[in-house]
Amino acid sequence: MSGPGPSAYDLVIRGERVCTTAGVQPREVAIIAGVIEAVVPLGQDLTSDTVIDLAADEVLLPGLVDTHVHVNEPGRAEWEGFDTATRAAARGGVTTLIDMPLNSVPATVDVAALAEKVAATQGKRHVDVGFWGGAVPGNTGGLRALHDAGVFGFKCFLLHSGVEEFAPLDPEELEQDLRELATFDALMIVHAEDSRAIDRAPHAEGDQYERFLRSRPRGAENLAIAEVIERARWTGARVHILHLSSSDALPMIASARREGVQVTAETCPHYLTLSAEDIPAGNTAFKCCPPIREASNRDLLWRGLQDGVIDCIVTDHSPCTPDLKGLDTGDFGTAWGGIASLQVSLPVVWTEARARGITLEQVVEWMAATPAALAGLRTKGAIAVGYAADLSIFAPDESFVVRAEELEHRNPITPYDQRTLSGVVRRTFLAGAEIDFDRPAGALLWRGKA
Incomplete structure (x- = not known):
């Protein structure tokens, strides 16, 4: 199941090891406007102008x-x-x-x-x-x-x-x-x-x-x-x-x-x-x-x-x-x-x-x-549909x-x-965008609103 075109999603991350609420699974994760829009089995070929393929030694974590x-x-x-x-x-x-x-x-x-x-x-x-x-x-x-x-x-x-x-x-x-x-x-x-x-x-x-x-x-x-x-x-x-x-x-x-x-x-x-x-x-x-x-x-x-x-x-x-x-x-x-x-x-x-x-x-x-x-925090801490696309790419075996x-x-x-x-954190994403340390983009969080 692929999306309607090359820009169906803002970002797709896919790999053999994605840490979902059902465990570490081969998955594709699609993001729109900073939110996880889809989590589907690997091989569905979700489309985006920006696709990140995890290396064999990497795991996608919330x-x-x-x-x-x-x-x-x-x-x-x-x-x-x-x-x-x-x-x-x-x-x-x-x-x-x-x-x-x-x-x-x-x-x-x-x-x-x-x-x-x-x-x-x-x-x-x-x-x-x-x-x-x-x-x-x-x-x-x-x-x-x-x-x-x-x-x-x-x-x-x-x-x-x-x-x-x-x-x-x-x-x-x-x-x-x-x-x-x-x-x-x-x-x-x-x-x-x-x-x-x-x-x-x-x-x-x-x-x-x-x-x-x-x-x-x-x-x-x-x-x-x-x-x-x-x-x-x-x-x-x-x-x-x-x-x-x-x-x-x-x-x-x-x-x-x-x-x-x-x-x-x-x-x-x-x-x-x-x-x-x-x-x-x-x-x-x-x-x-x-x-x-x-x-x-x-x-x-x-x-x-x-x-x-x-x-x-x-x-x-x-x-x-x-x-x-x-x-x-x-x-x-x-x-x-x-x-x-x-x-x-x-x-x-x-x-x-x-x-x-x-x-x-x-x-x-x-x-x-x-x-x-x-x-x-109802939209934090998991890779699941509707959650904030706050993610990291982690190499658990690298010392x-x-x-x-x-x-x-x-x-x-x-x-x-x-x-x-x-375990080395190689990349970190906040609201679907890789963190740019020259442009702080973190939000303020308030009880009942995140």
Whole structure:
């Protein structure tokens, strides 16, 4: 079945391996006006003036959706900014990101701050960008206005966030906000570590990672997650556990779901691929909160993904400047906690997944379709008719060595520096057009409209 003429479609991509909702299949994908118009078996000879034939070693993937990115602009653009972050995303096959309400200044805790954030993106979006709002003490009454302005939900901390302008909620404030969010079915996403448990843990200082790990015990995460679950149970609100690192919490989450609590969870590439035992002394590029834990814990997180208790994999891309990262001192106690990985998240996860016998289509489900569903992005995260033509051409068997100084994000710091990974993103398309880094064409995304 061919189209009516040489310009039937704006673009046709065809090949033996196309990652569809039915798995990796030989398919032809046709695009009109940035939207997937047809997905048919290979050999139908759909026509277009522009046809791309995949090489034998390439797979066509949907653009990844990363719902946990700290862009930091305005206010801390020396840490990261929209130009550099979205360039890194595009190079890594991520075509949609949702920006966290901190560490920008002002934090996105009211409509005026959201307007400043939007203005900061102008002329700098190489991929599509949406925004989370922030829930902090005293802004309960303004949450509905932010929701109506189009944020995808609200982030809160249950302990100090690391920046003074984004204060944490105590459990009673959390419940108050959850009751408010339940009235308009908004999502609360939670950094769940208990401040009381961390206050009583050993202090982190020096270049030994084991000391830092003891300062952020699993118990702090477990206690906070239990608190979030119970407050969600009492209020009927939807909650999402951010960057789960403690496998101890998996049975709690699974049990709560069986009982009808609306709770979801994510984890991150670093928790799935790195281990505490292998972190070199003084290498603060590995510091994040919650921390990277032991190899045995990592294995259980993979099991949590495969069992469906953990819903998705997102980066928590949270970079900073070299001085704040403490590269010169190697002190885990004073270094900023955050992993920079946006550009390499797919090959990082794929390298580990394939070693565990996990398929590429399953990885894509965790990194595209499920985060899109979490945010309510109805046309993102899949190669299917009616979806946005956000795509990447990926060579899963090609290997490369990560070189931090060659990555697009602003500061050349990542724990994956010098690591050999499998999987190269060769081309990325946004709304049916190959991304042109000289002409940023990413759209703004708003809740309920994408």
